[in-house]
Amino acid sequence: MRNNIEDVAKRAGVSIATVSRTFKHPDLVAAKTRNKVMDAANELDFSISRSASVFQAGRTYRIALLINDRSSTWFNAHMYEGLDSVFHPAGYDITFSHIVTSDTRRAFFENLPIRRNVDAVVVASFDISRQEASRLHSMGIPIVGINAMPQDAFSLSISIDDEKAMHLMTRHLIAMGHRDIVFIAFPSKPENVGTLRFSANERSKGFQRACEERGIDPSVILIPDDENIVDNALTRLFDRDHMPTAICCQQDSLAVPLVTRLQQFGYRIPEDISVTGFDDLDSARQIGLTTVHQDPTQMGAAIAQRTLDLLDKKPVNPSHETLDTQIVFRHSTAPVKDVTTS
Template sequence: MKTSITDVAAEAGVSTATVSRVFSHPERVSEKTQQKVLDAAKKLNFYISRSAAVLKSGQTKRIALLVGSAQIDWFTGLIIEGLNHVFRDARYDLVLYPITTLDERREFFDTLPLRGNVDAVIVSSFAISPDEVSRLQEAHMPVVGINVLDTTGFTASVSIDDFEGTALGLHYLAQLGHQHIAFCYENFGEGLHFSSTSRLDGFVQACEREGITYSLIHFSPDDAVFDAVYSALSAPEHAGATALFFHRDYTALAFCVRFREMGMRIPAELSVLGYDNSIFADVVGLSTIKQRPREMAIQAAEKTLRLLEGDESAATHDVAPVQLIVRSTTGAPRE
């Protein structure tokens, strides 16, 4: 005969309500009592049906995470780590939805309200349209952003100020004496509008404010970064640049490694500044603008749980700090 919740309660010496709380809301039960119930459940080979728990609570205990890439890069990896750090203890599963094409994007927002298989949506690093916002609102669920370009329609968000970050980096390079700086960025084309695109606008505004000559070097995600940037430097509009400011570390690191392989010196011949403080930035000695995706994800997850509990005070849009990290790839311009 299948073990019942009554059997577990009798074995643990507690009420059936306490057993139910241990499996549905463990934070409401002392650790000592939790352990007694779990030990009894293990001894009696008892388990709670997830589907039954969902039907009873009206929640799926799943959170959707939308990311704009099929690859788990440094940033997304830390976002997942931070979210799971909070959701795991709250007994929520995180479901990853890579949104890489317009068709995938359209399908997700068209069918999510009908499926109703998640309790909240977290969007990482790209903007959603007013129509997509209304689709999510039809589903009556919190929509929380992490590093989103525009918070319109989001219930809550945690983002860095990319304008502040680029201004911080530009001011530092100007103080070193650089008077012509090239900004290097990936052109992702139509479709997803990533938050990092605002770094380009921030760079241009900061240069104009500081009176710095600037030029823009763009390349596609399919280009070899070094070849694209190095060949662009021979063009007249870029020829006077003494520093390169990359919109993310990934591309800056690729350039630095290849530049050094060719026997050229950084920063003696060219200063390089990145953005992110990602993995390997310290190993290569890359000066960069630091952001903290894991900490932002933890804050976003905590907001999400509070919103699911009806706490409207969690519906805020917070700005996380950025920091200049100076290493060996930046210095005064060459004579």
């Protein structure tokens, strides 16, 4: 005959509720009591199955994380670290769903209410439609955004203001006398071709707005996001009549290798060309890149805690947070050498 939770409680000399709490929330049980329960469970070869916990609590203890890129990318890896640091101790697993196009995103939101196999959905860095979000809202499944759009479609969200951040970075270059500035970015495609909108694409708006405010004709180079990004960027730069005095990159993963390659070709950074990035990778700090700082680990941990509070019916404040922009000023930027001829 198989032993049950009542047998464990009797053997340990505690209540059934204490046994249940020991398995589901061990951090809430005193160490001495926890050890008694676990010893009794081991002696009786007993375990509380996940399905039993789900049945009792009405939860799956599973979080869906929707990403577009590889989980090993800088942002996704650090964001996951932050999410897991909060969800894992609370007994939750995180499952990845790779969303490539708006069609695969739509299919996810259509099928999830049928399966009802997660307690919350986290969307990272791309857009959703309000109609898709309403499917989950109607079922009481929180949908949470990290640098995702539009903010008001989510139950909870945390983000940086990509447009504002790049606007400030461009103003920094302009304040140092730069007028011949090139922005290098990955293209965004119209929604009607089935592509997703990404928060990083908002950065080009900030660049163009800052240039237009000072009467500067914005110069934008769009390159494919593939393994040849630096070669593509250099080819486009060398195709110009002259090199710019400053280069503003959409992200550090482009800016860092670009700085290295430009130096190999004899360009001095920042004496000949100022270069900026966005994200603040470890490699950006190593080469002294001026960049915009964001902390996906902290963002993931913060939104995970708010998600747990929401699931536990606790008040969540703020439900939507836009973090302040922080530029890290290092030595890849400098005043233009001759403002009168730039």
